[in-house]
Amino acid sequence: MMNNQKIKPTHLQRAAYIYVRQSTAAQVEYNRESTERQYKLKDRATNLGWPEQQIRVIDEDLAQSGSSTSHRKGFTGMISDVALGKVGLILSIEVSRVARNNSDWYRLLDLCSVTNTLIGDSDGLYHPGLFNDRLLLGMKGTMAEAELHVIRARLEGGIRNKAAKGELRRGLPVGFIWGDQDGEVLMHPDQAVTGAIQTVFEKFAHMGSVRQVWLWFRSKNLLFPLQTNLLMEIKWIAASYHAIHTVLTNPVYAGVYAYGKTRQVCIVDETGQIKKRTRRIPQSQWSVFIQDHHKGFIDWKTYKMIQDRIAKNIRPVPHKTCGAVREGAALLQGLATCGKCGRRLRVYYQGKNSSPGYYCAANNIVEGRAKYCMRVGGVKIDQIVADTFIDAITPAAMDAVLLAEKNIETDHGAALDQWRLQIERLKFEADKAERRLQAVEPENRLVARTLENQWETCLNKLQAAENEFDQRLRQRPEPLTSEQRTHIRTLGKDIKLVWQAPTTSSRDKKQLLQILLQEVNINVDRALNTAHLIIRWQTDTVTEIDIKLATQRTPAIRTKQDTIDLVRRLAAHYPDAMIAGILNRQGRRTARKHRFTANRVGNLRRHWDIPKFDVANAPRDDGELVNVQAAAKILGVVPGTVHRWLLDGFIAGEQITPGAPWRIRMTEELQSCFVEKPPVDYVTMKEAKKILGISRQTVLQRVKSGKLSAVHVRKGKQMGLYIKALDKQINLFNTLP
Numbered sequence: 001m002m003n004n005q006k007i008k009p010t011h012l013q014r015a016a017y018i019y020v021r022q023s024t025a026a027q028v029e030y031n032r033e034s035t036e037r038q039y040k041l042k043d044r045a046t047n048l049g050w051p052e053q054q055i056r057v058i059d060e061d062l063a064q065s066g067s068s069t070s071h072r073k074g075f076t077g078m079i080s081d082v083a084l085g086k087v088g089l090i091l092s093i094e095v096s097r098v099a100r101n102n103s104d105w106y107r108l109l110d111l112c113s114v115t116n117t118l119i120g121d122s123d124g125l126y127h128p129g130l131f132n133d134r135l136l137l138g139m140k141g142t143m144a145e146a147e148l149h150v151i152r153a154r155l156e157g158g159i160r161n162k163a164a165k166g167e168l169r170r171g172l173p174v175g176f177i178w179g180d181q182d183g184e185v186l187m188h189p190d191q192a193v194t195g196a197i198q199t200v201f202e203k204f205a206h207m208g209s210v211r212q213v214w215l216w217f218r219s220k221n222l223l224f225p226l227q228t229n230l231l232m233e234i235k236w237i238a239a240s241y242h243a244i245h246t247v248l249t250n251p252v253y254a255g256v257y258a259y260g261k262t263r264q265v266c267i268v269d270e271t272g273q274i275k276k277r278t279r280r281i282p283q284s285q286w287s288v289f290i291q292d293h294h295k296g297f298i299d300w301k302t303y304k305m306i307q308d309r310i311a312k313n314i315r316p317v318p319h320k321t322c323g324a325v326r327e328g329a330a331l332l333q334g335l336a337t338c339g340k341c342g343r344r345l346r347v348y349y350q351g352k353n354s355s356p357g358y359y360c361a362a363n364n365i366v367e368g369r370a371k372y373c374m375r376v377g378g379v380k381i382d383q384i385v386a387d388t389f390i391d392a393i394t395p396a397a398m399d400a401v402l403l404a405e406k407n408i409e410t411d412h413g414a415a416l417d418q419w420r421l422q423i424e425r426l427k428f429e430a431d432k433a434e435r436r437l438q439a440v441e442p443e444n445r446l447v448a449r450t451l452e453n454q455w456e457t458c459l460n461k462l463q464a465a466e467n468e469f470d471q472r473l474r475q476r477p478e479p480l481t482s483e484q485r486t487h488i489r490t491l492g493k494d495i496k497l498v499w500q501a502p503t504t505s506s507r508d509k510k511q512l513l514q515i516l517l518q519e520v521n522i523n524v525d526r527a528l529n530t531a532h533l534i535i536r537w538q539t540d541t542v543t544e545i546d547i548k549l550a551t552q553r554t555p556a557i558r559t560k561q562d563t564i565d566l567v568r569r570l571a572a573h574y575p576d577a578m579i580a581g582i583l584n585r586q587g588r589r590t591a592r593k594h595r596f597t598a599n600r601v602g603n604l605r606r607h608w609d610i611p612k613f614d615v616a617n618a619p620r621d622d623g624e625l626v627n628v629q630a631a632a633k634i635l636g637v638v639p640g641t642v643h644r645w646l647l648d649g650f651i652a653g654e655q656i657t658p659g660a661p662w663r664i665r666m667t668e669e670l671q672s673c674f675v676e677k678p679p680v681d682y683v684t685m686k687e688a689k690k691i692l693g694i695s696r697q698t699v700l701q702r703v704k705s706g707k708l709s710a711v712h713v714r715k716g717k718q719m720g721l722y723i724k725a726l727d728k729q730i731n732l733f734n735t736l737p
Contacts, residue, residue, distance in 0.1 A: 006125050007048060007089075011118060014088030016050040017078055018042050020059040021066060021097045028063050034093070035062075041091045044120075050089065066100040067148060070273060075099070082111045089118045089125075095137065096144035105141035109134065163259035163288045170259075173250050174227040174234070175297070183257070185294035192421035193225045193234060194297075199418060200247050201298055201306075208309055208511070214244045221468065222418050236422075248310065254303035255296030260287025329506050330356035331382040331513060332520050338374050339523025339532065345374070355379055358522065376524050376531060376549070384547055385520055388535060389513060390496050419469045426465050430458040524549070557591045564608055567601065569656055571610050573625075573663070576601040585659035624666050631664045635674045636714045645712070674712050678722040682711060688723035699723060 020038040022028045028035060045055045060074030069075055075098070081087050090112070092098050099105040112119060113128040119137065120126065126133040162168040167183035175197040179186045187194055199222075203213045217224060217239035224239035251258050264276050283289070291300055298306075328347060336345040338360040345358040358381075360373035433455040440447050498504060521534040535543040563583065570579045580596040590600055605612065631651075632639040645651040646662060653664045664670075683691065688699055688708075702708040709724040 004048065004125075006118060006127050010116065011088035012049050014117075015054045015056055015081075015086055016045040016048075016089040016091065017081070017087050018045060018055065018057045019061075019074070019078065019090060019092045019098055020057060021061045021072075021074075022063060023065050025063040038093050038097070041093065045089065045091055048089070066096065066098070068101055068274070069099075069104050070275075075104070079108060079111065082108070082115055082117055085115045087115070087117050089120060091120045094121050094144075095119075095140045096147065099141070100144050100148045102141055102145050105144070106138070109137055109141075160259075160287065166257040166288070166290045166293050168259065171228075173246065173252055174225050175247075176252060176294075183293070185252075185257075187295065188234075190225075190234065190425075192418075192425050195418060195421050196222070196225055197247060197253070197297055200244055201253075201302075204248060204306060204309075209313055210245050210248060210310060211241065213248075214239060214241045217244070220418075223422060236425075248306055251303060253297045254300050255292050255294055256300065256303075257290040257293035258286055258288060260285075327507060328356065329354065329382075330358070330378055331386060331506065331509055332358065332378065333510060335513065335517055335520045336378075336381075337519055337521045339521050339534075340373050343373075345522065347378075356382065374522070374524055376522065380547060380550055381522065381531060381533065384533065384545060385513070385517075385535065386499065386509070387496075388543060388545065389516065390499055392516070392537075393495065393512075416469070416473065419465065423462065423465050423469060426458065426462040430455065430462050433458045559591045559604060560588075563588050564604070566657055567604060568608070568610050570660065571605060571613055573613065573656060574660070575613050576605070578661070582657065582660045586657070625663045626666050627661045627663070631666060634666055635671065637674070637712070641712075673710065674714055676713070676715055678713050678718060679711060679724075682709075682722035682724050684718075685721050685723060688725045691725045 018038070018041045020035070022031065022035060039057065039059075042055055042057060046052060058074040058078055060077075061072045064072050066072070078087070078090070082090075090098070090108075095105070099108065109119075109128045111117070113134070116127075116129065118125055118127055121140075126137050128134050128137060159168060165183065169178055172178065172185065175188050175193055176185050177188055178184065200213060203216055204210070207213055207216065222239065223236040224243055226235045226237050226243070227233075247253060261280065262278050263281050265279055266274055266276055269275055328349070330347040330349075332345075333347050334344065336358050337343065338345055341360060343360055346361055348357050348359055349355065350357065356378040357376060358378050359375040433451065437448065437451040437455050440451060442448065499509065516538055517535065518538050518540075519534075519536040521536070523532045523534075524530075525532070529549050531547050531549055533545040533547065535545070537543070566583070566588075567579060570582060574582070575598075577598040580598050580601045583596045583601070588596065590596060590604075594600065602612075604610075626634070628639050628642050628646075632642045635642070642651065642664070643662075646653045646664075651664060651670065653662045655662055685696060685699065689696060692699065699708065703710045703723070711722050713719050713722060
C-alpha cells in the first residue's frame, strides 16, 4: 500500500519520473507483461496526486543492463534532474530496475535525501532522508546487487560445467561443424573447405612461414573459405594473412577442445570511465583443455611444432632464438652469436657490393665512448661455414635433390586439386541457379530476369575457373626422364655446384643452414687478426674452426691536386661558403663525387693545413677590395654598369679563377672618375670618336692603357662616358705611327 502521508505540496509541485528498464532486447520483445506493468505506474502517479502533464516516463534505457551507468542515458539524465531539484517522486516497479550497482544506487539516495525527493516501488513510498526508509532502501539495493551476482554465478557455473565436459557449443572455426550428439565436432562435409585447410598445414610444413603460405595462396589465385557466427553459409574470398594465421594458431584444428583462453579485465580510460578489455592468457591457465576431443587436421605434437616455428619467426630479442629467414647475403643471420657476451649478432651491409658483416649490439663504455662488443666482416666466415655444411650433407645430397623434385610436383598437385574442387563447387552453383530458373513461371519476368542474371554470373565464374585450371595444367612441370635423373645423381655428388648456382637464392641457403645448424659462436681476436668459430649442430655435435681474417686495404681517396691548390689560393680572400660556390660553378667535385659545401671545404682546409680567411688579416694596399655590388653602391651606379666597365677596361678588377667574384680596389683615383657633371675639356664618346677619327673600341683601349683620360657622369641627361680630347692631343695622336 502507498503511504500518502509522506507526499507534501512541495513534492506535488515538481515532476514525477516513471523509470522503465529491461536488461536485454529479448526481454523487451518476449517479456511484455513486465514492460506493461512498468508503464502502468503512470496511473499510480496520477492517483498519488500528480497531474498528467507533470508525469514523465523514462524509457530510454530499455534493453540496457543496470549493472553500470556507462550506456544508460535515461538514468544519467534523471540523476541530473534530481540534483537540480526538478523531481518530486521516482517510481519503479522495484529498486533493481533503477540500479543493480550499489555505487550508483547510493549516489541516487544521497541526492534524493538532499533534494527531498521520494522513491516509490510496488511496496510503498520511501523518503531517503529518514533513517528507517534509508535503511530499507539500502537493504533492497544490496539484495538487488546480490541477486545479480547469484544469477551470474548460476549461469557461469552451468556454462563452465558444460564446458568441462566438452559439450558447450560455441562458434567453431571454418572447417568444423557441430554434430547431433552433445559435444560432437565433425569436419565440414564440403571437400573444398577441408582441402583448403589441409593445404595450409601442408604448405607451412614446407615453407615454415605464415606469410609465405599466404603469398602462395595469392600467387595461385586460390580462394579461401570464410565462416562467421552470423553467417553460417561458407563464403569464398581471397586469402588473407589473418585467416591463414588463425588456422595455424587455433588449437581446435589439432583436435583440442579449449575454453577460457581469454580473460576480461576492467580498466579506467582517460575520461574516467570503467571499460572492459579482453586479454589472452597462457595455455597453462586455460579453464578447460581436452586433447583428442575430436578428429583434427593435425595432431597436438604437430601443433606445438607449428607454434614454436611461428614464435621463432618473430624478431628475436637478446639471448633468444633466431627470427624468420629474410632476404640478404648474410648466411648466418639469426645463427651467429657473440663469443664474449653470448648475444645474437646483428647484420650490417657496407661497400659498393653490400658485403655482409656481423656486430654485437652490446655497447661497452670505454674511456667515455660507446664501443661495440664485436664487429667483423662476414664474407669469409660465411664461406667457411658453408663449406663445412656442404661437406656434412654431401652423402645425402642426391636424395635431397630427388626429394626437391617430389616437393615441386606436390606443390603443383596441391594447387590443381584446389582448383578442381573449386570448379566442382562452381558447377554445383551453376546447376542450382539453372534449376531455380527453370522452376519459375516464364510469365513472371520480374523474377525470371533476376534468376537469369544469377545463372549467367555463375556460368561466367565457372568458365573463368576452367580457363585458369587449363592454363595451370599446361604449366605443370613434366616428370624427370631417366637421363635427367642420371644427371641429378652425378650432380648430387658435387652439391657445391648447386650451392653456388645463381638460381640458389640466399634465402634458400639460410633455410638449409637453419635446419641443421643450431648456433655459430664467433670470437674475434683483433691482436692476432683471427676468429674462432664454434658450430653447434642440431644433433648437439660441436665443430671448432680457427680462421685468419682478411686485412682491410682500402685505396686512399683524395681530392684532385688542382682543386686543393685552387682552395689554397681562394682561402686567402674568401670564406668557405663562397669558395664552395666557386668550386661548384666550375663543376668540381669532392673525392667521393659530392658537391662542395662550406663544411666540406672546411674539412678539406683543415686536412691540408690551409689557413682560414680572416677579414682583419686580408691584404690591403692603398684601397679596399670590394665586390661588384659594393663598388656600385660606392660609385653611385647600378651593378650592370660596373660589370660593363670591367669588361671594357674602364675599371680595373681581378678574378682569381673563373666563377670567382670580381675584386675591385676602391682607390681615390677610381672614385674621382665618377662625377656628377662632366669637367671642362671632356667630350662625349661620340664627339671623341669624331675628333680623334677612331672607333669606340680603340678609344676604350687607349683609356685602358692610360693614353686618354675619361670620367663617367652618373646623373642627369648627360649621364655616360666622357673623354678628354683637346686639339693638342689630336696633334699628338696624329704624329703617332
